[in-house]
Every structure is written in structure tokens, then in C-alpha cells.
Amino acid sequence: MVETNSRYFYMVITQKRQTKIIPIAGGKGGVGKTELCANLGVRLGQLGYRTIVIDLDLGGSNLHSALGIKNKNPGVGNYLSDRKLSFESLLTPTPYPDVLFIPGDVLVAGTPNVAFAQKRSILRNIESLEADYVLLDLGSGASNNVVDFFLISNSGILVSSPHVGAIVNAYSFMKNAVFRFLQRAFSGETKVERFLRKQIKERRPGNPVKVAAVIDAMREIDEAEADKAQRFIDLLQPNLVLNLVRGIDDLTIAESLRDLVDKNLGVDLQALGILLYDEEISAMYRARHPVVSEDADRLVSVQIDRLAQKIVQSPEFPTLALATEMYADSYELMGIEAQNDLAVHAERTQTTDARNYADAEEFIEVLSAQKKQIKELQGTIRNLTIRRG
């Protein structure tokens, strides 16, 4: 018995530790990337996973506020401008168990466009951090600055709200990511690279270049390279988090995004889950505490936990896609979860409404009782006045 235990222990300590890096992007600002990064990070920490959250939204760093931390420590911006600073020295403690934080560039005036060599240095440093999970809060937009960080993993998280503008931005982001991915994969292989660069240059609004067509055209140049490109594309399996959901109809637009990404980019965008619109989140934001640390029973905290569970139960994620053996279709599952959550939400709101209604009735009773008293009082005063007159 003892022997089995010690062998087990031995296995655990010699197991190769793998840091899982999950970039969180979204194209559009205000869709909840930072909020998701803070809450998912705190939740993974609560579950006992050593987690590091990194603010890579250079120029718009605000992960510290979502975490409720004053930004006094040097961050990625300082690392970029001070060559003597080690990346590890940026690790900052947080009030949350098992969560460390690397700030962005709030302390540095205007981070310049980050050169590829600098990005590579940041990425290499991130890869060697000691942690179970590293979450990257990325900036908005679909520039190479953001896309290059997103492509550190095959299965990053794409956040969108159900609004047309956000969905279009999410699509543009994925499109840039796919072409950048191909371009990077074939850099140095001149003929194919030149061809790809030409294809990317020729992309114009209203004239979408389909990835399948590009690979077909590549096949004319070099069959083996085209197969390689297809294998690269197949590796990309990003995950969608639909935030700010208010009704079940909101999920339809997510399915349209999945269809468009599939049709034009040949990429399988899985659904990781939804987060309901919760006005308390903006209030929590001001109070400077992630909702999962403040109120674990809140519906949105339960939803964050669900995302965390899907992640930790997928041992190969994010190198490979999420483990989805348990269900056939991630969108169908997301639909079921949304139906359930919206029903719970409606029930809770109704109880609150009922409570408010009951409170209001009591209030009216008090008021009318007072009104009666006031009337009596006024009557008495009138009587007294008349008598005196």
C-alpha cells in the first residue's frame, strides 16, 4: 500500500509540467475581454490551479482595475523600454489565491508599436513562466500586434457580444489571424510566401478571399505545401465566449459567425459558453472586485465556473481543442445552457420583483396611513383655526 502511494507520488513529481497559455481576444472593445480574463483567472485560482493573468492590452491596460489592484508595479511596458528588467520580476501578487498578475503599460507613456522581435521575446518569456494557466488579456482591434499574441495557442478564446458590430469585428479578427498564421507558417519559403503576401494584399472589403480558394491556388504551385497549409488551418480551433447575452435569440448571431468562419476561413469556431448581461458586473467593476470573488452564487459566476470547468477538463487544451466527447455540438450545448440560465434568471428576477412589489405594497400602506393622519391633522388645524376666527 505504502509502496503504491510512494510510486504515485514519484509519478506526480516527475510529470512534465506544462504551462497552458490562453489568449483572450475579441476584435471589438467593450465586449468583456478584460472582465473575462480577471474572473476566469480568479476562478482557476480558486480551483487550485496556479494562474497568471497578463495585461497585454498595450495602450489600453486596465486589467488591474478589473482585478481590484492599484497599478504601482512595473509591467510589460516597462519591460519593453528597460532592457535590464527581467520578465519574471514583473510578477505581482494579488489578493486572490493562486493568482499572480503582470501589469500592462500604465506606468509607461505610450508604448510604441511592438516590433516582432520584442513580441517574440515576450512570448518566449510567457512560455517559460511557472504556472498551470497563463491568461492573456489582449487589446482590441485585429492588428498583427494583437493577432501575434493570439496565435501563441491553437485554441485561444474569442469574445464577442451578440451585437452586429462586435460579431463583424470578431470575424475580421479571425480572418486576419488565419492569414497571419499561414504567412508565419510559410515565412522563408519564398515562392509560397510571395504568393500568400499577394493574396493578403488583394483582400478587399466586398471581395472576400476564401481560405479554401487560396489553398487550391497554392496547390497549383506546390501540392505538398498546400497540404501543409491545410494541416495548419486544421490546427486552429478557437473558442467563442458570447458575452452580454440578454435573450435566447442572441445565440442565433453566434451561429451565423460560426457559419461564416467555417465557410470563408475553413476554421471550426467552437462555442465555449455564454455570459449573461449582468448590471452588477459594471457595479462590481467600480467596487474593484471580480464578481467570482465577490458573489459565487451569482448566475454570471456560475457561468464563469462552467467555462473554467470545460477548460480544466480538457487536458490538451489549448494546444488542441476542448475535449468535447461529452457532447455532439458545442453550440447545441451552449443553447441548452443559455435556456437554463435565462430561466433561472427570469425566476430570480421575478422573486426580486415580487419582493419589490410586496415592499411597495407595505410602503403604500404606511403612506396611506400617514396620509390619513395628515388629513386628520389638517382637519384639526382647520377646526381650530375656524373656532379661533
Ligand SMILES: Nc1ncnc2c1ncn2[C@@H]1O[C@H](COP(=O)(O)OP(=O)(O)O)[C@@H](O)[C@H]1O
Ligand atoms: N456580462 C457583463 N454584464 C454587464 N457588464 C459587463 C459584462 N461584461 C463586461 N461588462 C462591462 O462592460 C465594460 C467593458 O468590459 P471590458 O471587460 O473592459 O471589455 P474589453 O476588455 O473587451 O474592452 C466594463 O464596464 C465591464 O464591467
Ligand SMILES: [Mg+2]
Ligand atoms: Mg480590455
